[in-house]
Amino acid sequence: MLAIVLGRLMRMVVVMFGISVITFAIFFATPASDPAARIAGRNAAPETVEAVRKDFGLDRPLPVQYVLMMKRLFVTRDLTSFANRGQKIIPAIVNAAPATLSLVTGAAILWMLGGTLAGIVAAATRDRWPDKLLMGLSMAAVAMPVFWVGEMVNLVTQSRFHDTWAFSWVPPLGYAPLGADPVLWFRSLVFPWITLAFLNIGLYGRVLRTGIIETYQEDFIRTARAKGLPARKVMLKHATRSAIIPIVIMFGMDFGVLVGGAAVLTEVVFGINGVGRLTYQALKVLDLPMIMATVLYASFFVVIANAVVDMLCLLIDPRMRQA
């Protein structure tokens, strides 16, 4: 077990190193990405650009630049933006991370509960009306883009019906820190959570339903039925536990990616200043230090989430514990 964990950690470091190198290399291969010209501003004299280049160390060989950037990112932690002069990278991310984490964690709890429930109910009532209703809804959820759903939710809760009894409790758009006012934090995130979870409930419900129905073809389900177990126990204990593994693996991917910034659409629609927005803005102006940091931050969560998922799978399925 310890060997597995150590091996995982090792792989994680290798993956993150690879990602950082690729990000770095892509940046310098991108046309019109010369950071010196950018920093010096439009119509700057060639001497000025040259001075800036020397000043920021952009005239050094690429490997040296890479090492320097990594050192300032991880060791001295004083890396500054190329685009917004003086903006320190690490504090910017540290400030944005709680908003994204709050948004994604809450949504994840919702979609795991909702998706599992939908999948089990649909599989248990296969081809009858609850199944058809749930699968119709889930198809709709998968089909509707998250920014559109978000805007509709805002339309209802922030403007049209905001002054009615139903939605007057909804605070204005934006993120309220958990530490300052937990109640306000919760109230401000309810609809972003629902919006972000909506699509995944549909997706996860469908996958789980298919998985359970397939598992019902297995011989061990026949054994469970033949020994006289009630249908509910066969469904929950025998079928669902095997069928949940693909869901857990999907969850690891989705959670990591969303925490890493893929929740940007939801963040923008609900005015939450999270990591997704930060990444998006950095990409628009080709701000290498910020891109570098946010990409590494994202890859860290993806890799961590996958490692956690692997551990979970080991817990769920003892067969994976061998070797």
Place this chain on the structure above:
Amino acid sequence: MRVPQATGDIALRGNAPILSIRELGVSFLGARGRWNRVVGGLSFDIAPGETVALVGESGSGKSVTAMSVMRLLDPATSRIEGQVTLDGHAVLGLDEAGMIRHIRGQAAAMIFQEPMTSLHPIYRVGDQIVEALTSHRALPKARVRAEAVALLERVRIPNAAERIDDYPHAFSGGMRQRVMIAMALASRPRLLIADEPTTALDVTVQGEILDLLKDIQDEFGMAMLFITHDMGVVAEMADRTVVMHRGRAIEQGATADLFARPREAYTRALLASVPVLGSMRGEPAPLRFPIVDLESGIAGPARPLSGTPGRDAPILDVRGLVTRFDVRGGLFNRRVARVHAVEDVSFSIFPGETLSLVGESGCGKSTTGKSIIRLNDRSQGSVRLGKEDLFTLPPEALRRRRREIQMIPQDPLASMNPRMTVGAALVEPFREHGLGTPAEGRARAARLMEQVGLTPAMLDRYPHEFSGGQRQRICIARALMLDPKLIIADESVSALDVSVKAQVVNLLLDIQDRMGIAYLFISHDIAVVERISHRIAVMYMGEIVEIGPRSEILERPQHPYTRRLIGAVTVPDPARRHLRRNQQIHELRTPIRPLDYRPPARRYTEVSPGHVVSVVDGTSP
């Protein structure tokens, strides 16, 4: 057709049957909403403590009958009619809750064909038994565990108290079937339904499980409904036998009577086509299966092979073949051990000869077949095909020489591309090897189709349109397209029904007679091996422990493992009904060895010309 009144038997016995089936009919919902009847008019009884066998070929409705008694068929796609009375309950009138309360895991329990997949892979075996124990009665926790251990001990699982916390993947197939039996016994059922319980098991393990079932029956006094296609198993297990064919009971009666005086032609045909070990005593050459006339059920004469294999130069000469696979694990996925799948195997095959490789699953016989044509690149040794060593040939030359060795697979359907017509599949290798034009290939394919007993018109059909036996014939035709000198047949007839099996074996012998092809026949079915072989090699733990002429090996086996293997074969002789083999239980071991393992040098003795046996000493597996 006359079905004897089963109730008469019961009256003689003077006690009410445990299971009584009257006019059972089962239909499945087929394509376009049509109901297809798969079982009809089936009636039989099982008395307390009695064993009744349902026997028939695949698709005869025997498993469906068992599933109907337990009502395990999907009610949306199946319909059951008639009367089923089990332990006083009218089964077909019960609802799902009633089935759970009275029947499943109560009056009746069931074990299945596939022990590898019938246990839940992610729960400990102990927990699965506990579940069966507690699903119908409340028991204190400590007692439940003690009872589960007692059940595992009762099915003779060594170290039951420790193994109860293992997961199913830590058990071999035979041990898993024991766990299944323990689980079935949890409720002390009055009827045990065993659906092909030994079909997927090795022959020695089959013997152990049959012994166990007999012991358990003596101990618990339960009745058994035993479903099988194997006449040998029927003879050994059943008091009475019901022969099924296309969903109907053709004939039923006491097993000894039925075997001695079968009334119906189908029963006679079924019995006549069963390969019986020992039936070839004194025959010098391989013998075709007698052709059974389906109208009368009378077997014709068995024609022997006319040619004798050449003895001058072997067509294939294997020397010191070694195949090892790495087991990886731990940090950095290092090599931690090695599977010695094939260890220092040597043999040769002469033109027109059949050498059979026999042994149990995991003994390395299939790996040997694959290694010979370099389908895995982890082998050492030398394999000479004629004059050239296949192991040192460059890739292109190897590709050309592979034409001379063809394979016939175990599962013909899985080995054919479902989107290619049979004709395209046959012509493809012919063209690939540049043996002629497409028209020539087509003509050759048509000719071969006739030779394997099919028609050229079938070339335009797809694999799924054929039956299992026909597909195997197509695979044989495909192998013949390239004019091979040697055919490796890896369990090629194992999955076929008895009558079809006999036909395909006869076809292989016909082809050998006509074309002088040599076979490497890999099989676990020793009765078939007896029919087809000139010589036999017995493999155990990756090594050949005994090799020699067929009659020598089967009639004068020397190595203890060979004796054990032959002793475990079932024979369709009802006199063996109360036979006990009393073998020691053994877990089939896999030859996984540490990295620094040096295989000990084996010594061999020649007991008679060509009959070589590995000397048993302290290092023997």
